[in-house]
Amino acid sequence: MNVLLIGSGGREHALAWKLAASPMLTKLYAAPGNPGIAREAEIVALDVNDHVAVAAFCKDKAIDLVVVGPEAPLVAGLGDELRAAGIRVFGPSAKAAQLEGSKGFTKDLCRKYNIPTAAYERFGNAADARAYVEKMGAPIVVKADGLAAGKGVTVAMTLDEALDAVDACFEGGFGAAGAEVVIEEFLTGEEASFFCLCDGKTALPFGTAQDHKRVGEGDTGPNTGGMGAYSPAPVMTPELIERTMREIIEPTMRGMAEMGMPFSGVLFAGLMINEKGPQLIEYNVRFGDPECQVLMMRLKDDLLVLLNAVADGQLSHMSARWRDEAALTVVMASKGYPGTPMKGTIIRGLDKAPEGVEIFHAGTAEEDGEIVAAGGRVLNVTATGRTVTEAQRKAYEAVDVIDWPEGFCRRDIGWRAVEREQE
Incomplete structure (x- = not known):
């Protein structure tokens, strides 16, 4: 092919x-x-x-x-x-991609088909949005409705932070994406990423992962596109996967088909897990980044065969098998990210990574025979191990042989799973 x-x-x-x-x-x-x-x-x-x-x-x-x-x-x-x-x-x-392209579309779908998610309201102007924030108080979540490259969401812990986020959306901080705003109840619990391959009729569970959105260690600082991930996510037990399929994925597939926009591709559910069970934070209509990197390291089967079956509407005949090992990826970012990252800095030592570690290029270019940083998130250093702890050790060993003074990474990727493994 x-x-x-x-x-x-x-x-x-x-x-x-x-x-x-x-x-x-x-x-x-x-x-x-x-x-x-x-x-x-x-x-x-x-x-x-x-x-x-x-x-x-x-x-x-x-x-x-x-x-x-x-x-x-x-x-x-x-x-x-x-x-x-x-x-x-x-x-x-494009119609089915609204599940990611419009947060309001997805929230309305959840309301219509009784899919568990945070309570919300939608606003088309700053005055009404600000009034709602002041009525509800903090913590609260403010989201630009459209695509904002992973940066249109503010988890506001104070009222001022929430009001600033509303203003940033309506003052053009996220371009057209912020012309409408979704304001949501703040959910507590543990986040997880859940993936399904879908062909419009069938949804095939396709792995779990846990992302680290905040730029700083201990999950501090501003949100990013993701500073690292590991798979599988221990919080996603077989029982929780079954509930997620029944309560979230299957109603979504059914609803999209009923609305004349059946979903085909990969459906990525960002979940919050708490005492109520799984709740949908948001949908993405593509593989996560950096979650895709750890899924690909663990997938036993031929990816092309699976994607082909999706395109043909033949997913009901397929299964997906996974390696027992854990996989973990550390994002190396350019200093300044998630603000204005340094670009054009030279990266050396990429050929010195230990065996069994893959370094995926995320934001690189080649200039005069050298690899240089060309974005915010630049490298994904990805390792497998019998445990998350072992995968984490191997990934950071590889990080430490990369010669890139202008790069940085979090040193605690996988901390939740490592704590569980040490209990």
């Missing part, structure tokens, strides 16, 4: 690494790619926002499947336009 992978981050490098191992693969192309992905795929200079150009490339190269990594092209309707041209796609339609 000829496959085109869309995207340029650590998630896409992990997908490229796993797809490249498939005996079914004839040729893997990637657009726009990165220097790490270039080791697994042929990089093509395609503007992924030019859907006509992407379709023309697919026709020219006899592409059998397009795998769309990030959310923005899905929300923009790339999947629809490729399917209309007769090209098979892994990823949802």
Whole structure:
């Protein structure tokens, strides 16, 4: 099979690494790619926002499947336009991608189909939103409705913080994404990431992980796109997985089909686990980043076979098998992140990682034969081990041989699982 992978981050490098191992693969192309992905795929200079150009490339190269990594092209309707041209796609339609593209859409779906989630209200102007925040008090959660590259959510512990977040949305801090705001009840508990492959009819559980959103150790500081992750998430017991499928995923699949927008692709449920059970924080319509990296390290099966079954609507015949080991990834970010990261700094020592550790490129470029930082989150140092503790040790050993003074990482990724293992 000829496959085109869309995207340029650590998630896409992990997908490229796993797809490249498939005996079914004839040729893997990637657009726009990165220097790490270039080791697994042929990089093509395609503007992924030019859907006509992407379709023309697919026709020219006899592409059998397009795998769309990030959310923005899905929300923009790339999947629809490729399917209309007769090209098979892994990823949802633009209508189905509203599950990530509009937080208000997802909250309304939850209300309609009795899916457990935080109480909420939606606002189209700052005055009403501010009045609601003042009435409800803090802690409270303020979310820009649209896509904001993982940065449109404020978990406000004080009233001033919440009011500032409302103002930031309506004053254009998140562009069009902040034109509407969702304000939610603050939930307590333990967060987990739960994934399902979906073909519009069938949902196949596809692994669990735990992300670390805050930039600082001990889960302090501002939210980021994710500073590290591990899989599996111990909090997601077989009983909780079964409840999540029954109470959250299956009603979502049913509701989307009833509304004429069946969901096909990967459904990523961000969950809060507490005494009430699993509650939905948000949906994403693509693999998590950096959760994808740990899932790909643990997946036993041929990823291409599974994605193909999704595109064909044949998921009911499939299963997914996982290695017993834990996997853990540490995000190395450029100093300044999640604000203004330093760019263009040289990274050395990437070839010195111990055996069994994969370094996925997330925000890199190549200049004059050197790998340089080209984004905020730059590298995903990913290891497996018999336990999370062992995977954590191996990952940090690899971090310590990377020569990049302008980079930083959290040193406590996996701390919850490590504490459990030491009990």
